[in-house]
Amino acid sequence: MNPSRHEICVVGGGLAGASAALAFAQAGFDTVQIAAPSRTDGRSTALIGPSIRFLERLGVLPALEGRAQPMFAMRLVDDTGRLLRAATVEFRAAEIGLPYFGLNVLNADLLETLRVQGDVYSDRLLRIDEPVVSVDLDKDHATVVTESGRSIVCRLLVGSDGRNSVVRTAMQAPVRAWSYPQVALVLNFGHQKGHDGVSTEFHTVTGPFTQVPLPGHRSSLVWVETPENADRLKALPTERLSEEVERRLHSILGAVTVEDPVQSFPLSGASVGRLAARRCALVGEAAHVFPPIGAQGLNLGLRDVEALLACAMEHRDDPGGAGMLAAYEARRRTDVATRTAAVDLLNRSLLTGFLPVQALRAVGLGTLAAVPALRHALMREGVEPGAGFAGALGRVRTLLPGQRASG
Ligand SMILES: Cc1cc2nc3c(=O)[nH]c(=O)nc-3n(C[C@H](O)[C@H](O)[C@H](O)COP(=O)(O)OP(=O)(O)OC[C@H]3O[C@@H](n4cnc5c(N)ncnc54)[C@H](O)[C@@H]3O)c2cc1C
Numbered sequence: 001m002n003p004s005r006h007e008i009c010v011v012g013g014g015l016a017g018a019s020a021a022l023a024f025a026q027a028g029f030d031t032v033q034i035a036a037p038s039r040t041d042g043r044s045t046a047l048i049g050p051s052i053r054f055l056e057r058l059g060v061l062p063a064l065e066g067r068a069q070p071m072f073a074m075r076l077v078d079d080t081g082r083l084l085r086a087a088t089v090e091f092r093a094a095e096i097g098l099p100y101f102g103l104n105v106l107n108a109d110l111l112e113t114l115r116v117q118g119d120v121y122s123d124r125l126l127r128i129d130e131p132v133v134s135v136d137l138d139k140d141h142a143t144v145v146t147e148s149g150r151s152i153v154c155r156l157l158v159g160s161d162g163r164n165s166v167v168r169t170a171m172q173a174p175v176r177a178w179s180y181p182q183v184a185l186v187l188n189f190g191h192q193k194g195h196d197g198v199s200t201e202f203h204t205v206t207g208p209f210t211q212v213p214l215p216g217h218r219s220s221l222v223w224v225e226t227p228e229n230a231d232r233l234k235a236l237p238t239e240r241l242s243e244e245v246e247r248r249l250h251s252i253l254g255a256v257t258v259e260d261p262v263q264s265f266p267l268s269g270a271s272v273g274r275l276a277a278r279r280c281a282l283v284g285e286a287a288h289v290f291p292p293i294g295a296q297g298l299n300l301g302l303r304d305v306e307a308l309l310a311c312a313m314e315h316r317d318d319p320g321g322a323g324m325l326a327a328y329e330a331r332r333r334t335d336v337a338t339r340t341a342a343v344d345l346l347n348r349s350l351l352t353g354f355l356p357v358q359a360l361r362a363v364g365l366g367t368l369a370a371v372p373a374l375r376h377a378l379m380r381e382g383v384e385p386g387a388g389f390a391g392a393l394g395r396v397r398t399l400l401p402g403q404r405a406s407g
Pocket residue numbers: 011012013014015016017034035036037038043044045046047130131132133160161162163164165166184186222265283284285286291292295296297298299300301
């Protein structure tokens with residue numbers, strides 16, 4: 001069979017792959033997306049500023065109308081029961097002049113809207129629903145072969161094939177992977193009382209227990225537990241599990257009804273030594289994996305896709321060439337490394353039984369509760385990566401002797 005030739009080949013059909021395929025096709029690139037079938041994703045994603053603007057440019061935001069819940073406030077509650085407990089901290093978007101922090105949307109709804117919008121560009125977006133079984137790279141192009149033997153040649157191969165990426169293996173990127181003694185139970189539930197667009201995160205000794213609002217009297221839950229507890233909870237009849245969720249929420253939303261399915265995700269992390277080389281570029285979990293703390297993973301993945309597209313547009317004559325790949329690596333390296341380290345540190349600080357670290361965390365959250373300027377900087381950093389602390393540092397600098405802004 002003769003190979004088919006395209007400018008861009010996207011491997012992977014998750015949210016990173018679907019947004020990459022749509023973004024490249026919309027920008028006029030001849031694109032093929034190859035994706036192995038995967039299980040239905042019951043998770044939700046809290047999309048923040050840059051992701052929302054990117055999805056708006058992709059034209060998917062109107063289709064999410066009524067399916068995305070604005071998050072007006074976030075509450076952190078220390079539910080560790082430890083000797084040194086942190087103060088409860090509440091962040092309100094209005095405090096920093098924003099209408100909301102982000103939009104919470106079910107992954108399945110987001111994936112569907114990305115695919116439907118991709119159909120608009122079917123003249124330059126071909127989809128093949130089967131796994132890639134081999135990848136061959138050379139200076140001018142990459143060749144992939146699918147399970148049924150189809151061969152595809154492209155200038156740029158986008159690895160959005162998740163944590164066990166075959167594209168990453170082919171480009172020989174060094175990977176450091178680790179695991180945590182934790183499992184995230186993920187479920188959605190209905191509740192008696194309204195949530196008022198507030199997300200509440202309870203910090204427990206086994207990890208965070210985070211309720212995130214969905215439209216109506218409905219929320220999603222990410223419940224981080226030990227593997228043994230996760231197995232036990234998952235095996236409970238729905239009624240018992242609903243009671244347990246209500247108890248852990250201290251009944252702030254009244255009676256709870258857990259929906260099917262209850263999914264579980266063992267927590268792990270991975271840091272990838274190279275994001276682009278030899279006609280390949282990695283995005284999403286092929287490029288970085290970390291625990292679901294602070295709603296960072298997909299938001300980072302969407303920033304990868306946006307940056308990759310921008311680099312390809314700047315090197316329109318040769319997408320996937322050495323210059324374009326170097327530009328992508330330079331643009332993404334710091335953001336990816338900083339978020340990976342920050343989320344790992346936060347997760348380990350929650351797990352530790354070491355008293356000085358507990359004390360530091362308690363003081364840290366106490367300071368956040370008491371010092372509005374710091375709280376505001378953290379909130380800005382959360383919704384606009386790079387804006388919060390850089391902005392705060394800028395303001396501090398203008399107050400230093402000899403640095404005062406004129407006028
Ligand atoms: C419990 C939990 C909660 C989370 N909550 C948030 C949140 O609130 N906010 C946030 O930003 N992030 C969150 N994340 C992270 C986010 O879900 C992930 O970053 C995101 O789903 C990763 O998407 P992806 O497309 O990179 O990978 P995946 O969803 O893993 O997709 C990989 C795709 O590649 C395909 N594939 C694999 N191998 C091949 C092959 N050989 N050939 C072809 N296709 C292949 C698979 O079938 C799949 O379609 C959370 C993660 C977890 C675990």
